[in-house]
Amino acid sequence: MTMSSPEPLLALTNVNTFYGQAQVHFGLSITVGRGHIVCLLGGNASGKSTTMKIILGLVKPRSGEVTFDGASLIGLTTPQIVRRGIASVPEARRLFADMSVRENILMGAFVRSDREAIAQDLDKMLTLFPKLGQRLSQRAGSLSGGEQQMVAMARALMSRPRMIVMDEPTMGLSPLYVDRVLELIRTINQEGVSVFMVEQNASLALEIAHEAYVLQTGKIVLSGSARTLKDDPRVRDAYLGGSEAA
Amino acid sequence: MASWLDYTINGLIVGNVYALVAVGLALIFGVSRLINFAQGSIYLVGAYIGWVAVVQLHTPLPITIIFVAVVAALVGLIIERFGLRPLQNSVRIAPLLATIGISFVLDQLVMLTFSPNPRALPSQLPDVRFQLGGGTIGPLDLLIAGVGISSALSLFVFLRYSKLGWAVRAASQDRDAAMQMGVDVNRVNQAVFGIAAALGGVSGLLVGMYYNQIDTAMSLQATLKGVVAEVVGGAGNVPGAVVGSLLLGLVESYGVAVFGTSYRNLFAFLLLVVVLVLRPNGLFASARQAPPEPLTGTFIAPSRPVRIPRWALAVAVAAFAVLPLLPVSFYMLQTLINAWLLGMLALSLTLVAGTIGQVSLGHAALLAIGAYTSALLSLTLAVPVGLAIIAGGLMSAALGTILISPSFRLRGHYVSIATLAIGEIVSLVILNWESVTRGPIGISGIPPLSLFGYDLISPNSVYWFSFAVMVALALLQARLLSSHLGRSFRAIRDDDIAARAYGLSLNRYKSLAFIFGGFAAGVSGGIAAHLYSYINHETFNTQQSILALTVVILGGLGNVVGAVVGAVALVGLPEIFRIAAEYRILIYGIVLLLLVRFRPQGLLGTI
Ligand SMILES: Nc1ncnc2c1ncn2[C@@H]1O[C@H](COP(=O)(O)OP(=O)(O)OP(=O)(O)O)[C@@H](O)[C@H]1O
Numbered sequence: 001m002t003m004s005s006p007e008p009l010l011a012l013t014n015v016n017t018f019y020g021q022a023q024v025h026f027g028l029s030i031t032v033g034r035g036h037i038v039c040l041l042g043g044n045a046s047g048k049s050t051t052m053k054i055i056l057g058l059v060k061p062r063s064g065e066v067t068f069d070g071a072s073l074i075g076l077t078t079p080q081i082v083r084r085g086i087a088s089v090p091e092a093r094r095l096f097a098d099m100s101v102r103e104n105i106l107m108g109a110f111v112r113s114d115r116e117a118i119a120q121d122l123d124k125m126l127t128l129f130p131k132l133g134q135r136l137s138q139r140a141g142s143l144s145g146g147e148q149q150m151v152a153m154a155r156a157l158m159s160r161p162r163m164i165v166m167d168e169p170t171m172g173l174s175p176l177y178v179d180r181v182l183e184l185i186r187t188i189n190q191e192g193v194s195v196f197m198v199e200q201n202a203s204l205a206l207e208i209a210h211e212a213y214v215l216q217t218g219k220i221v222l223s224g225s226a227r228t229l230k231d232d233p234r235v236r237d238a239y240l241g242g243s244e245a246a
Numbered sequence: 247m248a249s250w251l252d253y254t255i256n257g258l259i260v261g262n263v264y265a266l267v268a269v270g271l272a273l274i275f276g277v278s279r280l281i282n283f284a285q286g287s288i289y290l291v292g293a294y295i296g297w298v299a300v301v302q303l304h305t306p307l308p309i310t311i312i313f314v315a316v317v318a319a320l321v322g323l324i325i326e327r328f329g330l331r332p333l334q335n336s337v338r339i340a341p342l343l344a345t346i347g348i349s350f351v352l353d354q355l356v357m358l359t360f361s362p363n364p365r366a367l368p369s370q371l372p373d374v375r376f377q378l379g380g381g382t383i384g385p386l387d388l389l390i391a392g393v394g395i396s397s398a399l400s401l402f403v404f405l406r407y408s409k410l411g412w413a414v415r416a417a418s419q420d421r422d423a424a425m426q427m428g429v430d431v432n433r434v435n436q437a438v439f440g441i442a443a444a445l446g447g448v449s450g451l452l453v454g455m456y457y458n459q460i461d462t463a464m465s466l467q468a469t470l471k472g473v474v475a476e477v478v479g480g481a482g483n484v485p486g487a488v489v490g491s492l493l494l495g496l497v498e499s500y501g502v503a504v505f506g507t508s509y510r511n512l513f514a515f516l517l518l519v520v521v522l523v524l525r526p527n528g529l530f531a532s533a534r535q536a537p538p539e540p541l542t543g544t545f546i547a548p549s550r551p552v553r554i555p556r557w558a559l560a561v562a563v564a565a566f567a568v569l570p571l572l573p574v575s576f577y578m579l580q581t582l583i584n585a586w587l588l589g590m591l592a593l594s595l596t597l598v599a600g601t602i603g604q605v606s607l608g609h610a611a612l613l614a615i616g617a618y619t620s621a622l623l624s625l626t627l628a629v630p631v632g633l634a635i636i637a638g639g640l641m642s643a644a645l646g647t648i649l650i651s652p653s654f655r656l657r658g659h660y661v662s663i664a665t666l667a668i669g670e671i672v673s674l675v676i677l678n679w680e681s682v683t684r685g686p687i688g689i690s691g692i693p694p695l696s697l698f699g700y701d702l703i704s705p706n707s708v709y710w711f712s713f714a715v716m717v718a719l720a721l722l723q724a725r726l727l728s729s730h731l732g733r734s735f736r737a738i739r740d741d742d743i744a745a746r747a748y749g750l751s752l753n754r755y756k757s758l759a760f761i762f763g764g765f766a767a768g769v770s771g772g773i774a775a776h777l778y779s780y781i782n783h784e785t786f787n788t789q790q791s792i793l794a795l796t797v798v799i800l801g802g803l804g805n806v807v808g809a810v811v812g813a814v815a816l817v818g819l820p821e822i823f824r825i826a827a828e829y830r831i832l833i834y835g836i837v838l839l840l841l842v843r844f845r846p847q848g849l850l851g852t853i
């Protein structure tokens with residue numbers, strides 16, 4: 001039963017990536033449909049974060065094509081790509097530790113200049129992430145891991161992106177926060193933002209994803225709708241393999 | 247008799263001047279993790295632009311300041327765009343070396359344009375002094391304080407309230423994350439270099455007015471002081487740089503009050519070394535702050551060295567050995583003698599900087615220690631010259647290693663700062679320890695080279711002697727590098743964390759490298775002392791340290807043959823092309839820049 005998926009927003013086609021001599025991606029192809037949550041699963045060092053960096057232009061592929069909304073991203077700088085409408089929640093959050101929480105969130109709106117709308121969006125973030133309200137003038141580096149994750153997500157949303165890429169958003173969080181983060185991702189998605197997320201925890205990710213890909217040492221070994229993958233024994237294998245390597 | 251209050255005022259005023267330099271260094275370090283050794287050159291340019299404005303264009307003071315700030319900012323933008331941006335993806339040492347090359351070029355251009363003679367820079371302010379408590383204060387003091395405070399305030403407002411200021415702060419905390427917010431890091435770099443240069447240029451102008459005199463030696467001093475203040479405050483920490491500068495100004499001023507003027511710089515560098523050793527992240531660094539240097543990653547360009555067959559090397563050595571028997575000019579022999587002496591220094595530096603990865607900017611200090619030891623032993627204790635030179639080498643090995651050992655735990659750019667400071671300290675101790683070193687008068691009447699009772703006076707004998715010593719040192723070093731020890735050295739350079747994990751004791755290996763390198767440099771200094779017959783505390787200066795570094799980069803870091811080839815090329819080629827002496831430093835600077843940009847592995851490749 002092929003579901004008619006919408007025209008892809010993001011497409012990686014046949015991407016090969018190298019760090020020096022070492023090849024990290026072998027003919028990687030991934031598509032993210034409009035309005036979808038797509039998840040990239042894989043164990044340690046399988047090349048997940050590098051995939052994010054390719055999308056964001058932080059690492060250049062040796063060959064292959066990356067398109068966003070039909071236009072190629074190859075050759076664009078990271079800020080240019082961000083201005084096209086891709087926001088990111090990087091691995092380990094990467095907040096600006098010495099800036100306040102408010103400044104961190106507002107940095108997310110760096111590409112915008114509509115002051116009033118930015119102020120409104122900041123208020124909106126505080127309703128979406130109510131805990132951050134009391135922390136606004138605190139140093140971001142002094143927050144707990146879970147709070148930092150909230151700031152990182154608020155920061156990403158502030159650019160009013162069409163797509164958010166997230167690198168292991170649940171890593172190191174307590175179960176309570178994990179649920180909260182997954183719920184927020186769903187909310188964000190329901191407001192029309194496409195999501196591409198990298199995860200090691202397959203069972204969590206498949207709860208909320210529409211489609212998923214399984215990456216093993218730089219190659220996609222499995223892909224399909226989250227529903228079918230959840231029951232696939234091979235996913236369980238890959239998933240277990242991933243956690244064993246950790 | 248000046249009062250304590252006077253010394254305090256003076257310290258704070260000088261501290262303000264340092265702050266203008268240091269804040270720029272901190273901004274640049276924050277964004278690009280780079281110590282900008284060209285900052286002092288911009289300060290120099292600022293002083294001379296100010297001189298042009300005041301003396302030739304007769305501009306009023308506010309216009310002078312704006313004019314200097316704008317021209318200096320332009321110079322900063324040019325440096326960033328053409329000197330540093332092309333190096334973004336190079337090895338980590340490349341931008342550091344480039345700023346050194348740029349500073350050579352700028353300093354020499356100023357010197358060639360305005361002559362090296364000092365010039366008077368009138369202050370454009372009435373020369374009156376007001377009583378203040380027990381001290382006095384003049385309009386210029388107030389101007390400097392005013393410029394310092396208003397710059398700090400403007401910078402604060404810029405960083406806190408402007409969009410570009412936010413970008414600067416974000417980029418200095420996490421460059422990649424800032425890019426992911428849409429920050430264009432090139433624009434941030436540009437802004438930071440422009441601001442740093444404007445502040446640095448104005449600082450040079452104010453200092454020129456303060457001392458009523460400008461000269462081209464200001465450049466290196468300003469860089470050094472700025473670096474000291476910045477590191478004391480914590481590299482990359484802008485408010486820290488201001489506090490570090492005021493602290494440095496006060497320490498110097500009180501030091502001068504107690505011990506005299508010639509001790510001024512000694513205090514600055516001792517402060518630096520103490521801070522580097524005890525709190526390498528500065529006085530105000532919070533414990534959770536990440537170390538400013540990345541811990542791994544290639545510092546030195548990796549490459550496949552050019553293999554030269556043994557017979558070719560043997561032929562070359564034989565050819566140079568018989569050279570004096572051919573009808574060559576006295577001048578040529580002298581040039582080559584200089585090349586052999588520089589070659590020994592380069593052997594030492596290529597081992598320390600290339601093989602073990604400790605990029606030393608104070609290597610001339612090892613020459614000085616060897617030279618003074620050998621000269622004093624032969625002069626005052628009548629030790630035979632041959633033995634005295636060996637003693638000089640041993641002294642350099644021992645003292646050099648002891649002096650440098652506090653910096654063994656530092657990495658990357660910090661090693662360069664520490665060695666630069668230690669080099670300056672050695673020269674300042676020589677200047678101030680009059681009972682032994684004869685202080686500023688220097689040592690004259692040093693006996694000529696001699697071996698087993700025979701004086702080596704003829705150019706041929708001096709040539710053979712220095713060539714033989716250099717070849718012997720080179721062979722020894724080549725043996726060393728092909729041994730197990732050499733492999734351990736390189737392992738430490740390439741990844742000191744892994745090397746430690748394999749159980750290598752870093753301190754022991756670094757000491758061994760400095761002992762061997764110190765010996766070679768000390769011997770070179772000793773021979774030089776007996777050749778020159780007169781030395782003083784300035785004979786072996788930072789310029790020579792940088793020249794040696796250029797030589798080893800030209801040859802290929804770590805490459806023994808390369809060190810000698812580099813020495814011959816850098817000493818010989820200007821002679822062959824009969825380039826006037828005042829253009830040479832300029833050429834060295836340009837060579838360094840071109841190498842870093844186009845051939846960081848040098849002529850023969852790094853090993
Ligand atoms: N900057 C780099 N230089 C060289 N090699 C790198 C670099 N970054 C990553 N690698 C290597 O590329 C491979 C893939 O790394 P990547 O970070 O994409 O993995 P990952 O799937 O995100 O792993 P993890 O689950 O641990 O985050 C790894 O072997 C890693 O060591």
Ligand SMILES: [Mg+2]
Nearest residue numbers: 048049050091
């Ligand atoms: Mg990863």
